[in-house]
Amino acid sequence: MTVTDPQSAAPLPLLLLGRGADPSTERGVECPGDLPSASDPDLVDRARKAREALGERAFLLGHHYQRDEVIQFADVSGDSFKLARDAAARPEAEFIIFCGVHFMAESADILTGDHQQVILPDLAAGCSMADMARILQVEDAWARLADAGVASSTVPVTYMNSSADIKAFVGRNGGAVCTSSNAQRALEWAFEQGEKVLFFPDQHLGRNTAVLQMGFSLEDCIVIDPHQPGFGVTDEELRNARILLWKGHCSVHGRFTADSVREVRERVPGVNVLVHPECKYEVVTQADYIGSTEYIIKTIDEAPSGSAWAVGTELNLVKRLADRHPDKNVVFLDRNVCFCSTMNRIDLPHLVWAMESLVEGRVVNRIQVDPDTAHWAGVALDRMLALPGISPAKD
Ligand code: SF4
Secondary structure, three states, rough: OOOEOOOOOOOEEOOOOOOOOOOOOOOOOOOOOOOOOOOOOOHHHHHHHHHHHHHHHEEEEEEEEHHHHHHHHEEEEEEEHHHHHHHHHHOOEEEEEOOOOHHHHHHHHHHHOOOOEEEEOOOOOOOHHHHHHOOOHHHHHHHHHHHHHHHHHHEEEEEOOHHHHHHHHHHHOOOOEEEEOOOHHHHHHHHHHOOOOEEEHHHHHHHHHHHHHHOOOOHHEEEOOOHHHHHHHHHHHEEEEEOEOOOOOOOOOOHHHHHHHHHHHHOOOOEEEEEOOOHHHHHHHHOEEOOOOOHHHHHHHOOOOEEEEEEEHHHHHHHHHHHOOOOOEEEOOOOOOOOOHHHOOHHHHHHHHHHHHHOOOOOOOEEEOOHHHHHHHHHHHHHHOOOOOOOOOOO
8 A cells, every 4th residue: 555745756655553564664673683582681781791892892872862771881971963973082983883863873974984883773763853854855845945036045954853864955055054052053154144044854943043042033934844735835935934944843842832831830839940942932931941951961960959840851861860869859841751762762672682793793783874965964064063152062
């Protein structure tokens, strides 16, 4: 059974639950070789032995949103860009084992040497936000802007959380990458280059930055919807708008609502609400503090004993912060559990399988960006790094 993708006109397989498999979208669900059982009591011991056997040949990176069972084996933890830069600073490591999601491993491959191989323990660990902007859609949108006569005055800016081919598109078209901590500076730079900005894939980060940090109005922003005819906007709207926001969002941060904030304020007296800028506008405008993952960690680490915090970000991180600070009341912003399901694909069985395979001389799940894409994505990353006042990036 197939359906047609309105953007690419390419047939997409539609699989009924439990019938058939789609190897192109379910990559990594099955591992060649034996994936250890999650109930194997020797799993931690096997991980330790494989890690020791790899020694300096491997460098293991763990994103802040990873499970504890994985993060305990990380040589460094951090946000996506910090991890990619950490990897680049370890040229002696033959294998970069990236416990994160696909776009992060791509960035690590772009920033590391040709002699280094980046491994993603489960190829199904994607990012739903990154997947919301596909290169064919973005190229079609750019053509739509050209038809409306605004492409030449528009500068594309992409969030770090995007695929390598989107970063390369931005690099080829005079734009830059940004992170959640430097989005304002990147947008200011973009407005020095042109009259409008096309921002993707996260509409919330783009809107929050433009309106709350840079003084644009909500009316200055329009949403480019790849699933609507004409991208859901008229030529006049394209000509009048300053910020063209791609209709994408994070499936974790996008869950929080203004009701979550109201409810936690009633439930926890005196609570400080601290959220990530990938949350919706209605949430960040109700919060007390807004900032990147690193900002959230620093704020909780430095908060006075006895203070109360409701944190709107991924649950693994919030739980770790609560465990680390038993003298503070750290709670999750929403009552519903909210892990990043794709990040959680990387579990101990996949990590053990990847490391043991490397010990046996089998390189598995290598993430490799082709040279042309890597070059142009690197151009977009370098433009971000060249911005004055840019600090090490945060996700
Ligand atoms: S938390 Fe959101 S942006 Fe980060 S990897 Fe998961 S889906 Fe993507």
